[in-house]
Amino acid sequence: xxxxxxxxxxxxxxxxxxxxxxxxxxxxxxxxxxxxxxxxxxxxxxxxxxxxxxxxxxxxxxxxxxxxxxxxxxxxxxxxxxxxxxxxxxxxxxxxxxxxxxxxxxxxxxxxxxxxxxxxxxxxxxxxxxxxxxxxxxx
Amino acid sequence: xxxxxxxxxxxxxxxxxxxxxxxxxxxxxxxxxxxxxxxxxxxxxxxxxxxxxxxxxxxxxxxxxxxxxxxxxxxxxxxxxxxx
Numbered sequence: 001x002x003x004x005x006x007x008x009x010x011x012x013x014x015x016x017x018x019x020x021x022x023x024x025x026x027x028x029x030x031x032x033x034x035x036x037x038x039x040x041x042x043x044x045x046x047x048x049x050x051x052x053x054x055x056x057x058x059x060x061x062x063x064x065x066x067x068x069x070x071x072x073x074x075x076x077x078x079x080x081x082x083x084x085x086x087x088x089x090x091x092x093x094x095x096x097x098x099x100x101x102x103x104x105x106x107x108x109x110x111x112x113x114x115x116x117x118x119x120x121x122x123x124x125x126x127x128x129x130x131x132x133x134x135x136x137x138x139x
Numbered sequence: 140x141x142x143x144x145x146x147x148x149x150x151x152x153x154x155x156x157x158x159x160x161x162x163x164x165x166x167x168x169x170x171x172x173x174x175x176x177x178x179x180x181x182x183x184x185x186x187x188x189x190x191x192x193x194x195x196x197x198x199x200x201x202x203x204x205x206x207x208x209x210x211x212x213x214x215x216x217x218x219x220x221x222x223x
Contacts, residue, residue: 121191128183132176136164 149190
């Protein structure tokens with residue numbers, strides 16, 4: 001795919017922000033909220049530049065091979081928004097676990113943290129594959 | 140302190156693999172770039188599954204279940220991408 005011109009927009013700053021992809025299970029909340037917040041900023045910019053072929057928004061791309069570029073951005077929005085949905089669900093469940101924490105017995109605390117930890121690392125593995133496919137392609 | 144040792148080592152290892160994959164994307168290797176990126180991603184997934192998801196200390200059954208699921212995922216993704 002000839003999408004070399006995407007590079008200047010999807011710059012290396014994202015690499016640093018997403019370095020939190022392998023977060024330890026202890027500091028989930030702040031980092032994941034930051035990641036979702038960052039993704040929202042990124043979406044807003046792409047909508048503003050006409051690079052979001054979703055929800056009926058116009059797709060304007062003046063670089064070479066606009067058909068493939070539109071295909072890439074369609075996939076990009078589908079994959080990252082599904083991933084964001086997973087993240088938001090995880091944050092909600094973690095919030096619920098924290099809210100119920102004082103009223104939870106020791107054994108249940110262990111079980112819940114174990115379960116949400118497994119879910120969180122599943123989401124993590126998804127991002128491990130999405131990151132090179134979406135951000136490092138044709139650099 | 141020893142309970143933090145393994146996750147910390149895994150974390151540092153994942154950051155090193157991240158640096159490797161980002162670094163390799165600056166080299167012009169053609170289609171080999173994608174292959175390298177996916178190989179490194181598979182290595183990162185293995186680190187996460189074995190250390191963070193406790194597969195190292197799990198019994199035979201969970202490992203078998205993960206191996207079967209991984210095999211199915213590879214078949215499904217492989218068949219999807221085969222027409223490219």
